[in-house]
Amino acid sequence: MPLPLTTEPAVDADGPLTLPDAPRAIPRPAIPWLASAVPVAGALAFWAFTGSAFALWFALLGPLIAVAGVVDGARTARRERRAETTRADEVRGRVAARVAARHDAEREALEARHPDVRGHVRRPDAVWRGADSADLLVLGRGELDSTLRVTASGDDPADLAIVRAARRIPDAPVTASCAEGIAIVGPPVLTRAVARALVLQAACVAAPGRLEIAADVAGEESWVADLPQTRMPAPCRLAWMTADAPTDGHARLVEARPGQPLPPGCTHVIELTAPTRARLAGPGRSVEIEVEAVSRAQAAVIATGLLARRAPADAVEAVPLLALRPPVRERERRGLPCAIGMAGAAPAVIDLVADGPHAIVTGTTGSGKSELLVSWVLALAARFTTADVCFLLADFKGGAAFDALRDVPHVTGVITDLDGGGARRAIESLRAEVRRRERVLAAAGARDVADVELPRLVVVVDEFAALREAHPQFDALFADLTARGRALGVHVILGTQRAAGVFRDALLTNCGLRVSLRTNDPHDSAAVVGVPDAADLPGGPDGRGLALVRRAADARPQRVRIALSDASDVAAACMGAGERPPAPWAPPLPPRITRDEIAAAGLVLGLRDEPERQRRTPWTLGDADRTLLVIGDAGVGKSTLVRTVAAQSARPLWIGPDAEHAWDALCAAMLHPPAPDTIVLLDDLDALIARFPDEYGRAAVAAVERLVREAPALRIRVVATVQRLAGVARVADLFAGRVLLRIGERAEWLAAGGRADDHDRDAAPGRGVIAGTAVQVAVCADAPETPPRAEPPLWQPTGALSGYVAPRYERAAVTRWERAGVRVRAVDAEGDPAGAVPGQPVVLVGDPEQWLARPRQLERVRATGELVVDVACARDLRLLTGDRDVPPYAHAGRGRAWRYGADAPVRRVAVAPSIP
Known part of the structure; x- marks a missing residue:
């Protein structure tokens, strides 16, 4: 029976490849002893029966059969070995073909991501699209490490050769960062041709404004002056020079003759060994490459084509917002039209209501996104009064973008950074504003904000991606605002550097007005304005403020030069604007407030923040609040609250920190219950209980428990403070109210009953939370101090x-x-x-x-x-x-x-x- 042949394993299209197992060894055929012995035994038996010696000749058939069996078995084994080897070679050949195909795919992907000059000429759409690798240049073509891995089960030389070949991609683009410095060593004619290719490649990869090219050899290479990168400054600079030229500290491309010393900073060295061959030496590698060379005439043609890619409109001078400002304010309840720049020779007018009702603005750093938002706000503020429109501005990249707008009457607030509590407060306040507007419309029987005297609220966010990353809960809020904002008069303008992965589909659907300044990635441009053209906008001063604007009804975006504002535009926005409208939420709680600043009757503890109702109210100790427990670290305002209560109480019973005084007071309260309206004050109750020995501590805890339990019946109040619940947890559970001041450890905050979102280890003294509401403890200037320690009488013997x-x-x-x-x-x-x-x-x-x-x-x-x-x-x-x-x-x-x-x-x- 033949041995089973090795079959080709199933291979994933992108997974690892496995070579077949080595062919099994075919064993030598065994000698057929039994078949050989049968003729011998038969011949002997026949001789014994007949006595004929002739019968013994048949015994020779046994050895003949044995020899024939061995020969036949060896022939069959050789045939099976040849078949097994042939099939294994076929499988090995198919694996080798797959390796070659996978290498071709990897090579094509690398070429698409890092095209050389020839690749840019063949694919003009790849010019200035290097978003993530703008500083990588293809130094040549050679072997690179491959992600493909082939495994072999044996040590067959043919298998090992395929394994080794799979690890390297032949004829692949070898890249290096131009910022690390590149030196070309060889004959001057050859080095100049290779340097031309690298300079042209850098000009094709990095758009103007992202890379500046400076050439010390420009006198010999006049075509360099036609490169757009030589006419615009940029953060990165590539200097093309010879080895004997002085260096300026920027990235450099150096030409050197063999044996000539190289200037410092040349990390990668290309040593030409033939007109198109070289050896590349760099950190951790030394590889043979095939270099690309460009003639002077070819370089001139390519440079002229790059210069032609710059649109004439990019060179238009900046437009002042003053030139577009309307002479008088207008009354327009149905829309918010304003001119934000110039589209050719005509003003570019957009209407946030009609073209939106919400807008998205994208643009990379330095493209003019913040200037656009400021100009847009000032253009609306100069045309409409505060009765028509108001703004809420949020900047999450430092807070300086909207500094110039703080004094504009239309601006109700400027938000910079938000912590956890501030973010939740902003969300609750905006939702409260939505509910308030709904109530106003419902009371008037109107369906649109234009039918009631209610100004439109425009929420402008700069760096929405930073806001969403820090506070993901804002996603639901802005989705709700964009879905319901049109009728309620709430409009959203969201600015961000990138769009991919930042905006949800529901948000994009409701943002009909799109503005894209220059982007690094064409996908960001396509996601916002539908075309990748914003990635082709120039950088630097000439491209700053150049944008593509697409309204909801536009088939293609419109090219607009955004107007720039100055102090005169701020003054014009303030003049005749009207009174500042109320903010959509009350200001945050102050870090310190006195009792005299709170206009309220009764026993005032501080100020309560209620953003869901857009207000701040006095925090009082009402008749229903018979027992109150205050928890917090040392020095966070617990004793301040106790003194504030004591200063306002007609009958305070202050059980101080002295254990003897506390014991006497508790015993007296047990024997003679306090009179009605008495306020029992227990400061640092946990520390007080810890001072007592076990027997006294248990008795003191029992006394406090009794006071807390019987407070409603006795018509007294009990206010206690603790730093930790350990030792007083049973008593703490009896208090009807609980205030959490600052607690450093998050675990202790949660153990005290606080919500994770409310925890703030840096809260100001006196800032706390009660039942999910933020409060600030008031300070009383005339608050009494802790009761003095009473000394017992000095004993003097008097009896006999x-x-x-x-x-x-x-x-x-x-x-x-x-x-x-x-x-x-x-x-x-x-x-x-x-x-x-x-x-x-x-x-x-x-x-x-x-x-x-x-x-x-x-x-x-x-x-x-x-x-x-x-x-x-x-x-x-x-x-x-x-x-x-x-x-x-x-x-x-x-x-x-x-x-x-x-x-x-x-x-x-x-x-x-x-x-x-």
Whole structure:
């Protein structure tokens, strides 16, 4: 049975190629031992039966059959090997053909993207279309790396040859950046011919205004003066010179003789080895190339053709807007016509309403896009009053484009950069303006803004691509504005450097008026005005302000020279314009505001921003707002809000940061609920709770919880501030209102209940959010400070017998008592503690162990006198006093103690005065 042949694998048209597996080795045929043994056995059996020696001759057939079988098997194996090899060669040949076809396709793509002079002559439409590779020149044709890869499973030399050949594209254009410097080394005649080709290629790739060509050899090559790139300055400059000419720091194309030193900056060196052959040496490569050479006569013809491509209209002088300005203002409710420039000898008049109702303006950097937008706004402002049209300007490339228009009465606002909150505010405000206009039209029973006294609003955006990239949510807003804006009198002018991928189809459909200044990519021009001609507009000063304008009804765009404005046009727009119309939204919240600046009655906390209603309103603490929690970092205005509330409250109960004062106030509030209309103020509640030991902390949290829960029933208010929710999360959930001031960490902002879009790590102090609404806390000049810390009374023994428990009693206290006539003795001293002097107070002192070792003395003091226990002995307090209740909180280390007596409940005292 023959072995299976290797078949050609399925190959993707653009995927990798795989060579067939090596033919399988055909094994040698085996000797047919069994077939050879049968004749021998038969002959022996026949001889044994007959006894005839003649029968033994048949045994010779066995070896003959064996030899014949081996010969036949070898012949069959050779035939199968030849067939397998032939089929593998056929598959290998088809793979090689595919490699050649793929290389041809890659070569054609490279030639289309980087044509040399011959390619530009054959394809005139490719001239000045090098948008993404304007500085790349084809230095010659040679081998390049290919993206194609062929895999082989074996090490067959033929397979390996195809694998190696697939990695390189023969006869492909080899490119290099002219900005890196190019040197041509060889005989002067040959180097000059190659240099001509490279200069002409640069002139065909880069349009005037993008590349300037300067030639030190212009005296010998007079045709260079006809190149458009020599007549217009540009950001990039290519200097054609010899090796001995001085350099000026720009990109250079240098001619040099063999052995002549090259000036610095020549990264790529073309060394001519034959009239059309050379070796290219550059960073990381050395390759043989076939160079292109152009004669002087050929260069003159090509240069003349390039010069003829410049349209005569491109050289028209700039048009002042003053020459197109109407002598008087007109009243026109149905449209917004104005002249923005000159179309030949006639003014170019466009009507944003009739030709739009929305417009798109594109143009690369330096083409005059911002000047066009400014002139358009001033032309409309000079013709119409503020009762007819108003503008909202947005610039997202630095904010300087519309600086000259800020004082024009028609301009209601200039937006520069927007953060997350500002972007959302702008969206909500514009949507609110749309709803307001809908209400006005509905109330008047009108269907168009021309039927009511409502000015048209023109929203002008410079750099819409930057706005959309930073805030994608604006897509839906502008799609809605362009869809509904005509009847509502809202018109949009969107400017951008590029159009591809920036405008959605729904947006383009509603923007009937299109203006394209010079673009880098013909696709941008075609996407806006329907033809790629805007990519052919010249650059530099001569081409600045030259545009193609296409109205909704135009079959082809019109060439227009845009008018330029100056300060006189701004003055004309302001004169007789009327009063400035109200802005489509209220100004943003100020970074600081005082209580006196807010005209409102009641308890004012600050100012509230409501862009969805186009207003700012006072932020007050109403009757329904019984509990309010303020969360924020340190120094962001939490204490300012507390002081603002305290300054306006008739009954403030300020529970300050001192733990002893806070404990007393909370205990008092639990025993005697605050009177109605009391405002309980808890500043830095989380820090206060953290100061208490566990038992006190739990009791304090329970007290605050009770106040918050019972606030509506008691008709009191509770305002608390925290920096973090850790430790007070259960209490925080009980507050009906929550204000979020600045929180640096986004995760903590979200954990506090804030929305991701509202987070601003750089918010001004006092800026916060409540229920999704931005607020600014007001400052009160006469706000009270934090309540002073109250010192406990200094304890002085007065009874006949007192006890003082301390691990190490205060020597100053003992001295003070002794000076007051008090006898101080150790609790473990022998004898009667009452002493020998009648009426003299006695204080027994000792540590907890000494007192517990004298239970009779301890019981006597507790029953008849005063027992003062130092705070340092809090661990043994219950054993010493027998009291299970928690005593008043006392600061450790400040000379604090608890006084237990039969005549009064336990209270906090000081055993040493003025201890900080």
